[in-house]
Every structure is written in structure tokens, then in C-alpha cells.
Amino acid sequence: xNDTPVLAVEALVVAPQAGGAPVVDGISLTLAKxxxxxxxxxxGSGKTTLALSALGRVRPGLAVRxxxxxxxxxxxxxxxxxxxxxxxxxxxTYVAQSAAAAFNPSLxxxxxxxxxxxxxxxxxxxxxxxxxxxxxxxxxxxxxxxxGKRFPHEVSGGQLQxxxxxxxxxxGPELVVCDExxxxxxxxxxxxxxxAFKAVIRDGNTAxxxxxxxxxxxxxxxxxxxxxxxxxxxxxxTTGEILxxxxxxxxxxxxxxxxxxxxxxxxxxxxxxxxPARLEVAGIIAGYGPRNRVTGRPSVLAVNGVTLSVAARExxxxxxxxGSGKxxxxxxxxxxRPPTAGEIRLAGRRLAPDVARRxxxxxxxxxxxxxxxxxxxxxxxxxxxxxxxxxDFFGRERRSAELLEMVRLPASYARRRPGxxxxxxxxxxxxxxxxxxxxxxxxxxxxxxxxxxxxxxxIVRLVEDLRDRLGxxxxxxxxxxxxxxxxxxxxxxxxxxxxxxRGSVDQILANPGHPYTRLLLASVPELRIGWLxxxxxxxxxxxxxxxxxxx
Amino acid sequence: MHPVLRFAxxxxxxxxxxxxxxxxxxxxxxxxxxxxxxxxSLGQFATPESIRALHQQFGLDRPAGLRYLDWLxxxxxxxxxxxxxxxxxxxxxxxxxxxxxxxxxxxxxxVAVPLALMLGLLMALRAGGRFDRVASIVVLALSATPEFLIxxxxxxxxxxxxxxxxxxAHVSNGAGLLQFAxxxxxxxxxxxxxxxxxxxxxxxxxxxxxxxxxxxxxATLKGVARRRIVLVHALVNVVGPVANVVALNIAYLVSGxxxxxxxxxxxGVARLMVDAVQARDLxxxxxxxxxxxxxxxxLILAADLLSVVFNPRLRRVARVRGAGx
Numbered sequence: 079x080n081d082t083p084v085l086a087v088e089a090l091v092v093a094p095q096a097g098g099a100p101v102v103d104g105i106s107l108t109l110a111k112x113x114x115x116x117x118x119x120x121x122g123s124g125k126t127t128l129a130l131s132a133l134g135r136v137r138p139g140l141a142v143r144x145x146x147x148x149x150x151x152x153x154x155x156x157x158x159x160x161x162x163x164x165x166x167x168x169x170x171t172y173v174a175q176s177a178a179a180a181f182n183p184s185l186x187x188x189x190x191x192x193x194x195x196x197x198x199x200x201x202x203x204x205x206x207x208x209x210x211x212x213x214x215x216x217x218x219x220x221x222x223x224x225x226g227k228r229f230p231h232e233v234s235g236g237q238l239q240x241x242x243x244x245x246x247x248x249x250g251p252e253l254v255v256c257d258e259x260x261x262x263x264x265x266x267x268x269x270x271x272x273x274a275f276k277a278v279i280r281d282g283n284t285a286x287x288x289x290x291x292x293x294x295x296x297x298x299x300x301x302x303x304x305x306x307x308x309x310x311x312x313x314x315x316t317t318g319e320i321l322x323x324x325x326x327x328x329x330x331x332x333x334x335x336x337x338x339x340x341x342x343x344x345x346x347x348x349x350x351x352x353x354p355a356r357l358e359v360a361g362i363i364a365g366y367g368p369r370n371r372v373t374g375r376p377s378v379l380a381v382n383g384v385t386l387s388v389a390a391r392e393x394x395x396x397x398x399x400x401g402s403g404k405x406x407x408x409x410x411x412x413x414x415r416p417p418t419a420g421e422i423r424l425a426g427r428r429l430a431p432d433v434a435r436r437x438x439x440x441x442x443x444x445x446x447x448x449x450x451x452x453x454x455x456x457x458x459x460x461x462x463x464x465x466x467x468x469x470d471f472f473g474r475e476r477r478s479a480e481l482l483e484m485v486r487l488p489a490s491y492a493r494r495r496p497g498x499x500x501x502x503x504x505x506x507x508x509x510x511x512x513x514x515x516x517x518x519x520x521x522x523x524x525x526x527x528x529x530x531x532x533x534x535x536x537i538v539r540l541v542e543d544l545r546d547r548l549g550x551x552x553x554x555x556x557x558x559x560x561x562x563x564x565x566x567x568x569x570x571x572x573x574x575x576x577x578x579x580r581g582s583v584d585q586i587l588a589n590p591g592h593p594y595t596r597l598l599l600a601s602v603p604e605l606r607i608g609w610l611x612x613x614x615x616x617x618x619x620x621x622x623x624x625x626x627x628x629x
Numbered sequence: 630m631h632p633v634l635r636f637a638x639x640x641x642x643x644x645x646x647x648x649x650x651x652x653x654x655x656x657x658x659x660x661x662x663x664x665x666x667x668x669x670s671l672g673q674f675a676t677p678e679s680i681r682a683l684h685q686q687f688g689l690d691r692p693a694g695l696r697y698l699d700w701l702x703x704x705x706x707x708x709x710x711x712x713x714x715x716x717x718x719x720x721x722x723x724x725x726x727x728x729x730x731x732x733x734x735x736x737x738x739x740v741a742v743p744l745a746l747m748l749g750l751l752m753a754l755r756a757g758g759r760f761d762r763v764a765s766i767v768v769l770a771l772s773a774t775p776e777f778l779i780x781x782x783x784x785x786x787x788x789x790x791x792x793x794x795x796x797x798a799h800v801s802n803g804a805g806l807l808q809f810a811x812x813x814x815x816x817x818x819x820x821x822x823x824x825x826x827x828x829x830x831x832x833x834x835x836x837x838x839x840x841x842x843x844x845x846x847x848a849t850l851k852g853v854a855r856r857r858i859v860l861v862h863a864l865v866n867v868v869g870p871v872a873n874v875v876a877l878n879i880a881y882l883v884s885g886x887x888x889x890x891x892x893x894x895x896x897g898v899a900r901l902m903v904d905a906v907q908a909r910d911l912x913x914x915x916x917x918x919x920x921x922x923x924x925x926x927x928l929i930l931a932a933d934l935l936s937v938v939f940n941p942r943l944r945r946v947a948r949v950r951g952a953g954x
Contacts, residue, residue, distance in 0.1 A: 179844065185862070231941070
């Protein structure tokens with residue numbers, strides 16, 4: 079192996095131009111040829127800024143205050159535009175988080191994937207296209223000769239992410255920088271993309287800087303892991319070291335938050351599902367688009383005949399991948415999307431399908447917590463005013479300070495605005511807003527999916543605590559099986575609008591009945607090295623039965 | 630059939646329906662217009678008998694519905710009716726004025742659109758630089774200045790003070806090319822300034838807006854040069870909006886240049902319409918209004934087709950709609 083590292087970062091400091099705390103605060107790293115280094119940390123830890131600096135890119139508003147970044151022998155932070163242009167796309171490449179945003183919507187995929195070869199005049203177009211097609215094949219893209227003629231919106235999210243990987247690897251770079259390349263994908267798709275990516279960089283002996291917030295994903299792909307927090311590397315070591323014996327408290331917390339369905343940790347009183355049903359949902363059919371004149375069904379069926387019931391002090395988790403209809407179900411229960419068929423009962427009494435026709439009292443008793451706290455909270459109002467409005471609306475006596483205490487936030491937060499809060503704190507306020515109504519049923523729609531692992535774990539504990547203290551019946555909608563497993567009593571697995579399996583969490587985790595549930599379970603990354611390789615095998619076994627699954 | 634062609638045919642049908650609807654609106658508008666052509670053309674001392682006679686001559690005493698149908702069918706045959714005040718066929722009046730307007734609008738378009746697109750691109754390429762800042766201020770100032778001010782100033786400087794160019798853009802038949810060019814230089818210049826400023830500003834804004842997208846950062850990180858980023862990655866995404874701005878501006882050149890035509894005493898369609906309104910010469914008013922609407926509908930249709938051709942997403946919509954129809 080060559081002695082000069084592919085990438086050497088020396089005491090790099092990057093800070094906002096306007097002043098303020100550095101985003102990257104004196105980080106040093108090296109990356110050898112063919113090595114995969116993962117940068118892990120929560121949002122705001124500076125991992126993306128650090129990763130982009132490897133390509134000599136500093137986003138507008140930020141400035142380098144000190145240190146050096148060398149790619150081979152090139153000092154990329156001092157290099158001029160021409161030098162950078164020559165190295166980007168050829169020696170060092172970038173794989174962005176959201177392929178949907180990073181591909182030009184108006185240009186064909188082949189054109190974009192082969193563009194590095196084109197702009198660097200490395201080879202004739204025909205040869206570049208042949209290389210792209212062979213990469214498509216190695217990345218398991220279907221119809222590799224023709225699929226590249228499509229436009230970005232004409233392929234699935236998982237396929238688009240593979241095109242992005244192909245675009246990054248086409249010129250056989252020394253270094254590929256991946257910024258959360260699989261975070262936007264469903265778990266089953268994530269496994270596939272990770273596998274394909276790993277194989278291709280192994281073959282090419284490509285060094286990779288792999289940015290992620292998901293330790294379990296990183297464990298599958300990285301040789302070494304650097305844990306970032308607030309712009310500093312708090313711990314660095316081989317993947318094995320970090321997973322088996324994390325030294326720093328932050329790393330330990332991160333590792334702990336990743337443990338999957340560790341239900342033995344907290345034995346719960348046997349009361350789940352014992353009481354009478356608080357919320358009953360039966361035979362819900364709902365969807366989008368114009369209705370069929372004969373059957374009265376919408377043209378796109380999002381929820382097809384879903385039935386569930388939740389008792390007080392019970393959490394029913396609805397699990398499914400994007401497009402499974404779980405969020406539509408939440409909207410139906412909340413009355414935001416009246417269903418075509420089916421009924422909703424609250425403590426035995428039938429609720430009107432449309433929220434506008436429910437009484438104030440009925441509305442008070444069913445509350446919804448939305449996924450994006452950012453869009454659910456008015457940025458111009460103080461937290462006190464946001465909570466006060468909800469309290470006034472339902473004529474409650476409680477004070478906002480009490481609500482803040484319930485979600486474990488200091489009373490002084492009432493004077494702040496949403497913009498001054500972190501993502502996790504905003505989600506707590508979002509919860510408090512729902513609690514202001516003193517509801518009996520709480521519908522949580524993907525409330526942790528936008529949060530970092532550690533923060534999400536804290537919110538889950540809070541939901542658990544609220545359930546016990548307030549006796550709430552909770553419908554918890556999520557795509558994250560690992561998190562839900564510790565929280566829920568009952569599990570409802572949805573796929574393409576239908577329930578494929580239901581039952582107690584313990585029973586389903588121990589003995590999943592439906593192949594799709596098995597595939598879902600097998601796709602949640604485990605915090606151990608070599609899981610990815612096993613997962614492929616398990617997925618094959620899981621789907622060996624004659625059940626139609628997406629390609 | 631090719632989906633885009635199918636989409637074009639569908640939109641053409643819609644455009645025809647719009648034109649029929651507009652013709653009805655124009656007719657109703659002219660019906661409720663106060664004043665009477667006979668009264669105006671015969672003057673204060675007209676007797677009720679002579680007014681009635683004129684009404685009969687032009688069929689104005691027949692029911693409105695019949696007259697509308699007559700008019701509509703006439704248009705389809707190319708017969709726009711008779712001008713009441715000048716007693717010549719409207720089509721003859723229109724043909725003469727329309728060719729003047731078409732020349733004015735055509736030459737202005739040929740000058741202004743390429744100039745504006747180039748200016749907009751240059752500003753976008755150097756967004757934030759000195760050229761961009763200066764050009765932005767100039768362009769903004771010019772697009773905020775009313776054309777009568779620009780036109781009047783131009784006449785003041787080039788015709789009155791310097792005496793280089795004629796103040797009146799009167800083109801006699803059989804005039805030579807040089808004379809023609811001299812006559813039209815000032816009105817074309819005035820219109821070109823207004824139109825160029827508008828289009829350049831929109832071109833710059835839509836491109837710069839694109840330059841913030843993640844796919845532009847991605848292209849930068851692929852080693853694509855700035856010039857190629859603007860000319861390839863940004864440009865394909867702004868064809869739709871820019872085509873619409875261009876179409877609106879050309880439509881303005883065809884129909885909305887009354888002020889400029891008045892300043893330079895240019896015999897165009899807009900002047901014809903204003904004069905006809907004053908004289909309550911309704912056949913001429915209706916014909917002018919129809920011509921303007923026709924130009925608008927046609928230009929917007931062209932811009933929409935261009936957007937569809939350059940936007941793969943819209944192309945798919947076109948395909949789905951085509952399949953459904």
C-alpha cells in the first residue's frame with residue numbers, strides 16, 4: 079500500500095462567515111487507499127461540512143479559518159478553480175444524500191452519469207456509456223442498456239440512488255465522499271444499495287468517506303469510524319473497537335441507542351390490550367384521485383380495508399415502508415381525509431368521517447402529532463402562545479408551564495420561538511401542543527423519523543412516559559421497526575394499503591408470520607460487522623415463499 | 630401519435646374554444662358600449678330618420694344574436710364587415726395596419742429577444758459580480774420607466790436636438806429600405822429597450838434561482854465548469870418560464886403599443902383600434918380586439934408547447950393526458 083494517504087485533514091477549522099462557533103473545530107483525519115472511514119454524528123455535528131471539504135468545497139456562508147485538507151499531494155483548500163475542477167468528478171467524487179434533488183430533473187440519466195467523463199475529456203462518449211452500463215449492471219439496475227435513457231423521475235428512489243453511486247464511481251476515483259447515501263431509502267432498499275455500493279468500491283480499491291447518523295449502517299461498510307460531536311472528533315477507531323468497547327460517553331450513548339428490540343431491558347406490567355378499546359377503526363378504505371362511479375372507490379387506493387383497535391395505556395404501532403398507506407390511515411383517523419368506507423369509533427361512539435362534523439369535545443379527545451415539527455409550529459409565535467392557543471381553543475385550565483413540564487422542557491421555554499429550539503425540543507413542543515387538549519387518543523405520525531438516533535430514543539422514552547402517566551391510547555406510525563419494537567404493545571404491519579400481519583410485538587418479533595414482515599425484520603441493520611452479508615441470505619430465505627414482492 | 634403532437638392538438642382545440650368565448654365577450658362588450666355610431670358619424674344635427682336609415686344600412690336594427698352569428702361566420706369567411714365611418718371593408722383597413730404592426734413587432738422581437746437572453750445569461754454567469762450589479766440596476770430602472778417617457782426623450786434627443794432621425798414614423802408605400810429603417814429606428818429602439826429589460830430580468834432571475842438547487846452543487850462537485858453549468862444544467866430548466874415571458878412580451882408588442890404608436894404617429898393596429906373606439910366604429914373595434922386575442926392565444930400556446938418539449942415531467946403529463954383522451 080502506498081504511504082501517502084488518499085486524504086489528509088489537518089487541524090481543520092471551518093466557521094460561519096458571520097462569526098460564531100466553528101462548525102468544524104480542529105479536526106484531523108487520514109484515509110488510506112481503499113479504506114472506508116465513516117463519519118458519524120448527529121445533525122449539526124459538522125460531518126457534511128467536513129466531508130465536502132475533501133472536495134475543496136466550502137458552502138456559501140462558511141469560511142475556512144485554519145488547517146489543511148490534502149487530496150494526495152494537492153492542497154484542496156488553497157487550490158484554484160481550475161485545479162479543483164480538474165480533480166472533482168475524476169480523482170474525488172461526491173454521492174449526495176437526496177438523489178431526487180441532486181439529479182437535474184430535465185436531463186437524461188445516462189447524460190448525467192457520463193458527464194464527469196465528458197467534462198474531463200477522458201474518453202469518447204461511447205466508451206463512457208459502455209462503462210456506465212457495466213456499472214449499472216454491477217449495481218443491480220434492471221435493463222442496464224436502456225434504463226439510463228430515462229429521466230430521473232422515471233425511476234424509483236432506490237434506483238436513483240444507485241445511479242448516483244454510478245455517477246460517483248464511473249471514473250474510478252481515488253476517493254468517493256458519500257453523504258448519507260441511504261438515509262432517505264426504505265430499509266429493504268437500503269440493504270440492496272449498501273450491498274451494491276460495498277461490492278463496487280471493494281473491487282475498485284476506492285477509498286470512501288461515508289457520512290451517516292446511523293451507526294448500524296456504518297458498521298456494515300466502514301473499516302474505521304470517527305465519531306463527531308459539535309465539530310470535534312470525540313472518538314476514532316476501527317469499527318470493531320467502536321462497536322465493542324466505546325470509550326466516550328457520547329459514543330456509548332450512540333451505541334446504546336442502536337440496540338434493537340431489547341425488550342428485556344424494561345419489563346412492563348401485563349396490561350396491554352386488557353382494557354376496553356378506546357379507539358376502534360374498522361374496514362377503512364381511503365385513497366386519492368377521482369372516485370369510480372360504480373364502486374365509489376378512489377382511483378388510487380392508499381388504505382384498503384384496515385381494521386385496528388387501541389385500548390387505554392396501549393401503543394399500537396403501524397409499520398410500513400413509504401407508500402404503504404400508513405400516513406393516510408393517520409389522516410383518516412384524525413378526520414383530515416374522510417374515508418370511502420369504514421368507521422371510526424371513540425370509546426364505542428361513532429365519529430363523523432370529516433373532522434369538520436365532529437364536535438369540539440370529540441376533536442379534543444383525538445389529537446394528532448405531525449412528523450415535521452418545523453411546519454406544524456408557527457415560527458413567528460412564541461412557544462407559550464402556541465400552547466396557549468391550543469389551551470384556549472379547548473377551554474382548558476392548565477398553564478403552558480405545566481405542559482412544558484410534561485414534555486420535560488423548562489418553563490422558561492414559553493418565551494422562545496420555534497427557531498430557537500433544536501429538532502428534538504421542537505418535537506417535544508409539538509407533543510405538548512397535542513397534550514394541551516388533554517386527549518384520550520394520540521396519533522403520532524412518524525414523529526421520530528426526522529430526528530437523530532439519540533434524540534429519537536429520548537422522544538420514544540417520553541411517549542412511553544406520557545402513556546403511563548396520562549393513560550393515553552396511542553397509534554404510533556413509523557417506518558422504523560427497531561425503535562417501535564421497544565415502545566409498542568401491538569404491531570400492525572402494512573404493505574400497499576393492506577394489513578399483512580398483526581399481533582403482539584413480542585410474538586411478531588419472535589415469530590414473524592408473513593414473508594414481508596420477515597423481510598422487514600431482516601432488513602433492519604444490526605449493530606455488528608458482517609450483518610449485511612448475512613442479510614442478503616436471510617432476505618432470500620424470507621422471500622423464498624411464493625409471495626409477490628417489489629423488484 | 631407522438632405524445633407532444635397529441636398534446637399540441639388538444640391545446641389547439643382549447644385555444645379555438647377560448648377564441649370563440651372571447652369573440653362572444655368582445656361582441657357583448659361592444660353592445661354595451663355607450664354611444665351610437667350613427668349619432669357620432671352624422672353629428673349633432675342628425676335627424677331621427679337619417680339615423681334610422683344608417684342603422685338599416687348596416688343592419689344595426691336586427692337582433693343582437695343574429696348579428697353576432699353573422700359576424701362570427703363572416704370572420705370564418707375572411708369577411709370582417711364594413712367600417713361604418715370610412716365605408717371600406719374592415720379587412721382592407723386591418724391588412725394595411727397589421728402589416729405595419731407585424732413589421733414593427735417582428736423587427737423589435739428579432740432585436741430584443743436575442744439581446745435580452747444574452748444579457749440575462751451574462752448577468753447570471755457573473756451573478757453577484759460588478760457587471761451583474763450594474764446591469765441589474767440599469768435593467769430594473771429601464772423596466773420601471775414608462776415607454777412614453779423613453780419614447781418622448783428619444784424624440785427630444787434624436788429628432789429635435791440632434792436632428793438625426795425623423796420624429797414621425799410615417800412609412801409611405803414604396804419607400805426604400807433605408808428610409809424605412811430610418812423611420813422605424815426610434816419606435817423600435819423604444820420598444821426594444823422596454824422588452825429587453827423585462828426579458829433579461831426574468832431570464833437572470835430564473836437562472837439564478839436554479840443555481841441554488843442541489844443538482845447544481847452536484848454538477849460543481851463533478852467538476853463541471855460554471856459556464857457549462859449555466860448553459861446546460863440551469864438553462865434546460867428555465868426554458869418554460871423564459872418562453873412564457875418572451876411570449877407575453879411579443880403579445881405586448883402586437884397589441885399593447887398604443888402609447889408608442891401615438892408618440893411616433895405610427896399607423897399600427899393599436900392606433901386603428903383607439904381611433905375606432907372614439908368613432909364608435911364597432912366592426913373595426915371588434916376586428917382589432919379579435920386580432921389581439923388571437924395573437925395572445927397563439928403566442929402563449931407556442932410558449933406552453935416549448936415548455937413541454939423541454940420539461941420531461943410535463944412531457945409525461947402530456948402523455949398521460951393524451952392516453953386518457
